[in-house]
Amino acid sequence: MATAAIIGTAGYVGQETLDRVLAHPELELVALGSDTFAGQPAARLDPRLDASIPPFVTNADAAASGSDAIFLCLAHGEAAAFEPPAGAVVVDLSGAHRLTDPALAQAWYDAVPGAWSYGLPELYPPQGRLIANPGCYATAALLALGPLAGVTDGAVIDAKSGVSGAGKSLTASSHAGFVLENLSPYAVGTHRHAPEIAQQLGFAVCFVPHLLPVRRGLLATCYVQTDADVRELLDAAYDDCTAVRVLAEGVAPELSRVQGTDTAELGVFTDGATGTAIVICALDNLGKGAAGQAVQNANLALGLEPTAGLRLSGVLV
Numbered sequence: 451m452a453t454a455a456i457i458g459t460a461g462y463v464g465q466e467t468l469d470r471v472l473a474h475p476e477l478e479l480v481a482l483g484s485d486t487f488a489g490q491p492a493a494r495l496d497p498r499l500d501a502s503i504p505p506f507v508t509n510a511d512a513a514a515s516g517s518d519a520i521f522l523c524l525a526h527g528e529a530a531a532f533e534p535p536a537g538a539v540v541v542d543l544s545g546a547h548r549l550t551d552p553a554l555a556q557a558w559y560d561a562v563p564g565a566w567s568y569g570l571p572e573l574y575p576p577q578g579r580l581i582a583n584p585g586c587y588a589t590a591a592l593l594a595l596g597p598l599a600g601v602t603d604g605a606v607i608d609a610k611s612g613v614s615g616a617g618k619s620l621t622a623s624s625h626a627g628f629v630l631e632n633l634s635p636y637a638v639g640t641h642r643h644a645p646e647i648a649q650q651l652g653f654a655v656c657f658v659p660h661l662l663p664v665r666r667g668l669l670a671t672c673y674v675q676t677d678a679d680v681r682e683l684l685d686a687a688y689d690d691c692t693a694v695r696v697l698a699e700g701v702a703p704e705l706s707r708v709q710g711t712d713t714a715e716l717g718v719f720t721d722g723a724t725g726t727a728i729v730i731c732a733l734d735n736l737g738k739g740a741a742g743q744a745v746q747n748a749n750l751a752l753g754l755e756p757t758a759g760l761r762l763s764g765v766l767v
């Protein structure tokens with residue numbers, strides 16, 4: 451068994467990562483870090499967590515636990531300041547270590563802590579022990595567009611995410627009174643996942659995110675001009691992948707099939723009027739878009755079964 455610690459467990463991403471680690475057959479949780487809940491039992495986070503689970507310690511104590519794997523589930527400013535302990539595999543689920551260009555890191559994250567290996571297992575497997583887990587929107591856009599990087603030089607991405615994408619703290623734009631019965635674009639043309647997507651694809655993208663009135667799930671519709679056979683390229687890229695599925699012709703991805711899972715669905719279409727290729731990706735922002743992918747990355751870095759601990763199937767209704 452490899453040992454694991456989670457840092458920043460009180461947030462949505464930390465809580466989801468804890469669930470994956472507890473279900474993992476080859477990881478043993480040895481330290482549960484949270485500066486909010488330090489000193490309290492795990493049940494403080496969720497009454498279903500029993501006394502066999504280690505109680506909360508401070509994030510500093512969890513980092514010093516000597517664990518083989520550390521899941522960093524903090525806001526990006528705190529993640530940028532984190533000193534990785536020698537020898538541990540550290541997966542940062544924030545954006546702090548994703549951008550390789552220091553000027554872009556400064557502009558979008560106000561810090562230049564240095565880029566770590568960008569780990570999206572199906573397309574860009576992580577190298578080494580310090581891993582930058584991709585953003586949730588970036589994961590969906592890259593799964594749709596990554597296999598097309600050599601056959602187009604631009605894309606338009608229209609994406610929508612459930613409210614958990616904004617984290618646990620209440621803000622005016624995550625308040626039920628604003629979110630319910632609403633659909634609102636935000637950070638139009640100014641979202642920090644756009645440079646991340648462009649970095650991996652090698653070309654700029656036009657990206658507009660929207661807030662959906664659901665708790666979890668994310669769907670990105672990507673529009674591309676290309677003469678290539680898009681379905682053939684996607685089929686080839688994900689042929690032997692367990693967590694990413696290219697749907698049959700005419701079948702569209704749906705949030706309900708990926709919510710609560712660590713899988714992603716891709717649908718491939720062509721607009722009859724303009725010939726525009728349309729690739730749609732659905733995933734769970736907290737699953738394949740965060741905790742599930744972080745565990746996948748840790749599995750690869752630790753030499754474990756690649757999909758161990760992942761939730762690979764959901765329910766239909």
Ligand SMILES: NC(=O)c1ccc[n+]([C@@H]2O[C@H](COP(=O)([O-])OP(=O)(O)OC[C@H]3O[C@@H](n4cnc5c(N)ncnc54)[C@H](OP(=O)(O)O)[C@@H]3O)[C@@H](O)[C@H]2O)c1
Pocket residue numbers: 457458459460461462463464483484485486487509523524525526543544545584585586614615616617618619735736739740
């Ligand atoms: N939400 C997503 O869909 C998503 C997807 C991919 C990546 N990410 C990234 O992952 C990181 C964590 O995101 P998140 O959505 O988990 O953010 P969050 O819910 O706001 O939590 C961030 C941190 O703040 C503390 N915290 C925040 N609210 C709290 C509350 N109400 N009660 C107790 N503690 C609270 C926790 O640290 P302590 O436990 O130490 O107190 C936690 O690690 C961010 O960098 C984010 O950009 C998020």
